[in-house]
Amino acid sequence: MEDTIQDNVCEESVFGSIFKATSKTVFNYIYYKFGNEEKAHDAVQEAFVKLWENCGKVSPQKAKSFVYTVANNTYLNVIKAEKVRLKYADKRLKTTNESPEYIMEENEFKEKLDRALGDLPENQRTTFLLNRIDGKKYAEIAEMEGVSVKAIEKRMHLALKTLREKIDGI
Amino acid sequence: MQENHLAKWLNNELTEAELTEFKKSEAYATYERIRSVSETMEAPNFDVEQALAAVQNRRALQSTKVVQLHPFKKFLRVAAAIAVLITGSYFYLNTLGEKISTEYAENKEIVLPDNSEIFLNADSEISYDEKNWDRKRTIELQGEAFFKVAKGKRFTVETEAGTIAVLGTQFNVEGRKDFFEVTCYEGLVSVLFNGVETKLPAGNSLMAINGTLVDTMTPTTEAPSWINKESEFKSIPLRYVLDEFQRQHNIVVRTENVDLDQLYTGTFSNTDADLAMKSISVPSRIKFKFEGNKVLFYAENTP
Known part of the structure; x- marks a missing residue:
């Protein structure tokens, strides 16, 4: 009984902590799908305003998948995907004394990877990036996308295969 | 090799043997590179605090919207009340009829x-x-x-x-x-x-x-006396007689030391005020003073 009172999503603090834990993933998720930052921001707004409006009906355990679903439905087939632009953390500059040739070659690889990512089907790209950037487990991605873990593994497999083929020019 | 082995490899789920075999393959180098480079990728910046503030703003905005609707609702309520009053009084006045x-x-x-x-x-x-x-x-x-x-x-x-x-x-x-x-x-x-x-x-x-x-008199005529421009009384207290006089002639009546309960029997004219005042004062043994549209009846023994 006490648990339900404490864990009410309508509580400002509970809502706030759910927001802090989930909003970044929602943002990235929509961004990987459509490559549009503005739309991703709007999706976050939409999803969490809806969560607040339904805070009495959604338990904290269900809140995560609720916001994923709302965010996903916000742009269901309505917008055209744009090119996803990703940054790369520049760890190497400070720590390494690699040759200019190596750095050039490295940048070339990144460009190829970027291009290959842009050419991936939306669901493969989203799965790949959620795993690589956000460290999401296949099971969690499966929950977000509303498919089985097996389907996510398949997407991941195909994503890697396609990326490698594009990069190696096969 | 397992189904979806690339996904399993990324998740460290391959067996020792499978991994060794995979590492031998021609494509492994690129896969390994994709894995390591993709680890340094970053999504666009996302300011959690700012986004949370934006959500809270929108929530506040939505609740004020509800408040803004209220004046209109109030107006509707008032309008409905007025409409009911107007129709109500219309029907009420209608039933009142001729006056x-x-x-x-x-x-x-x-x-x-x-x-x-x-x-x-x-x-x-x-x-x-x-x-x-x-x-x-x-x-x-x-x-x-x-x-x-x-x-x-x-x-x-x-x-x-x-x-x-x-x-x-x-x-x-x-x-x-x-x-x-x-x-x-x-x-x-x-x-x-x-x-x-x-x-x-x-x-x-x-x-x-x-x-x-x-007890009252029995009428001897076929219609009340006032139909014939006269007011007839039998044993009626003087106050009612004077009231009737005031009504018939539109003359304001005042009295001084007059016993208004004494009974009056008689008739006064409804057309001739002077005659009517005499008709009232003489049998009652009082006097009167007539000025403009006022008359004062007073007892005989007072000045």
């Missing part, structure tokens, strides 16, 4: 839809429902009136003091502040006074002063 009144020193003759006649004495008022007259012959009366009722359905006169019901007859009703008198000249009249019903045959009358029944 006819007389001022001081004024008489009126009214012919009703069924040819019944009403003669309205001075300072009196009747009202009735003209539209439903065929179904409901009811007159509300304040003051004095003489009725010649055409034969037909029950005809009712309602006054503050009592209710008179007839079928077809001629009768006079006077219902004033504390004076109630019904005189029947023809047919039969039923008078409901203080919850008691009295049948009044032709040539009889019923009078009540201050709510109590008093």
Whole structure:
């Protein structure tokens, strides 16, 4: 009984902590799908305003998948995907004394990877990036996308295969 | 090799043997590179605090929107109340129907839809429902009136003091502040006074002063005296006589040292004020002084 009172999503603090834990993933998720930052921001707004409006009906355990679903439905087939632009953390500059040739070659690889990512089907790209950037487990991605873990593994497999083929020019 | 082995490899789920075999493959180097480079990728910046503030703003905005709607709702409520009042009063006023009144020193003759006649004495008022007259012959009366009722359905006169019901007859009703008198000249009249019903045959009358029944004269004429421009009294306290004088002549009456309870029997003219004042003062042994539209009655032994 006490648990339900404490864990009410309508509580400002509970809502706030759910927001802090989930909003970044929602943002990235929509961004990987459509490559549009503005739309991703709007999706976050939409999803969490809806969560607040339904805070009495959604338990904290269900809140995560609720916001994923709302965010996903916000742009269901309505917008055209744009090119996803990703940054790369520049760890190497400070720590390494690699040759200019190596750095050039490295940048070339990144460009190829970027291009290959842009050419991936939306669901493969989203799965790949959620795993690589956000460290999401296949099971969690499966929950977000509303498919089985097996389907996510398949997407991941195909994503890697396609990326490698594009990069190696096969 | 397992199904989806690339996914398994990325998740460190390959067996030792599978991994060794995979590492031997031509494509492994690129896969390994994709894995390591993709680890340094970053999504666009996302300011969690700012986004949370934005959500809270929108929530606040939405709740104020609800407040903004209120004035309109209030307006609707007021508008609905006014509409109800207007329709209500329209129907109420409609049911009130016709209203006819007389001022001081004024008489009126009214012919009703069924040819019944009403003669309205001075300072009196009747009202009735003209539209439903065929179904409901009811007159509300304040003051004095003489009725010649055409034969037909029950005809009712309602006054503050009592209710008179007839079928077809001629009768006079006077219902004033504390004076109630019904005189029947023809047919039969039923008078409901203080919850008691009295049948009044032709040539009889019923009078009540201050709510109590008093004996009264039996009419000798075929119509009340005021129809013939005279006011006739028999053993009526002087105060009511003077009230009637004031009504008939529109002259303000004042008195000084006069016993208003003494009984007056007589007749005064409703047309000749001077004559009327004499008719009142001489039998009562009082004097009067007449100025403009005021008259002062005073006792003989006072200056």
